[in-house]
Amino acid sequence: QSALTQPASVSGSPGQSITISCTGTSSDVGSYNLVSWYQQHPGKAPKLMIYEGSERPSGVSNRFSGSKSGNTASLTISGLQAEDEADYYCCSYAGSGTYVFGGGTKVTVL
Amino acid sequence: EVQLVQSGAEVKKPGESLKISCKGSGYSFTNYWIGWVRQMPGKGLEWMGIIYPGDSHTTYSPSFQGQVTISADKSISTTYLQWSSLKASDTAMYYCARQGLSGSYFVYWGQGTLVTVSS
Numbered sequence: 001q002s003a004l005t006q007p008a009s010v011s012g013s014p015g016q017s018i019t020i021s022c023t024g025t026s027s028d029v030g031s032y033n034l035v036s037w038y039q040q041h042p043g044k045a046p047k048l049m050i051y052e053g054s055e056r057p058s059g060v061s062n063r064f065s066g067s068k069s070g071n072t073a074s075l076t077i078s079g080l081q082a083e084d085e086a087d088y089y090c091c092s093y094a095g096s097g098t099y100v101f102g103g104g105t106k107v108t109v110l
Numbered sequence: 111e112v113q114l115v116q117s118g119a120e121v122k123k124p125g126e127s128l129k130i131s132c133k134g135s136g137y138s139f140t141n142y143w144i145g146w147v148r149q150m151p152g153k154g155l156e157w158m159g160i161i162y163p164g165d166s167h168t169t170y171s172p173s174f175q176g177q178v179t180i181s182a183d184k185s186i187s188t189t190y191l192q193w194s195s196l197k198a199s200d201t202a203m204y205y206c207a208r209q210g211l212s213g214s215y216f217v218y219w220g221q222g223t224l225v226t227v228s229s
Binding site for chain 1 (some may be wrong): 169173
C-alpha cells in the first residue's frame with residue numbers, strides 16, 4: 001500500500017486558479033469514488049475540504065472543487081486567496097477497510 | 111457540538127510503553143468509525159488504522175500492523191492508541207479523527223497528541 005502521489009508544491013497569484021493532482025492506482029483511487037481532501041495550516045489539525053471525490057462539507061468555500069479521472073483525483077482552488085496557503089493532502093479508500101494518504105502538497109500564494 | 115479531545119503531550123524513553131487517548135463527545139460514540147493518523151516532524155499524514163467503537167472492530171494499515179494497538183472503551187467514549195515498546199522513530203504528532211455519516215472521510219479531528227521518544 002503506497003502513498004498516493006501529489007506534487008510537492010504548487011503556487012499561484014491571488015485570484016488565480018490552481019489544481020493539485022493525486023495519483024493512485026486501480027486498487028485505490030481508480031476503484032472507488034472515495035477520495036477526500038484535507039487542508040492543514042502549520043501547527044493545526046487537518047480540515048476536511050472535499051469528500052467522496054467532489055462533495056463539499058457545509059462551511060467550505062465553493063472556491064474548492066474536486067474531480068477524478070481514472071487513477072487521478074484533483075483538487076482545484078479558484079480565486080486563490082492568501083488564507084489558502086497551506087498543505088493539502090488527498091486520501092483514498094484502498095479496500096478492505098484501509099485508507100491511504102497522499103504525500104501532501106504545499107500551496108504558496110505569491 | 112462534536113468534539114474529539116486527545117490526551118496531552120508525552121515524553122518517553124525508547125523501550126517504554128505508552129497509551130494515548132481520544133475522547134469523543136457530542137454524538138453517538140458507538141456509531142462512527144474513528145481513525146488514527148501519524149504525522150512525523152515536518153512530514154505528511156499517514157493513516158495508521160481505524161476502529162468501530164460499537165464492536166471494537168479494528169483495521170490496521172499494513173505499515174502499522176503489529177507496531178501499535180488501537181482499542182476503545184465505549185463506556186467512557188474513548189479510543190486509544192498504544193505502543194508496547196517505543197522507538198525514537200515513533201516521535202510524531204498523532205491525530206484521531208471521526209468519520210462522516212457515510213464513512214470514507216474524516217470530518218472531525220482531535221487536536222493532536224505529540225509523542226517524543228528520546229533517550
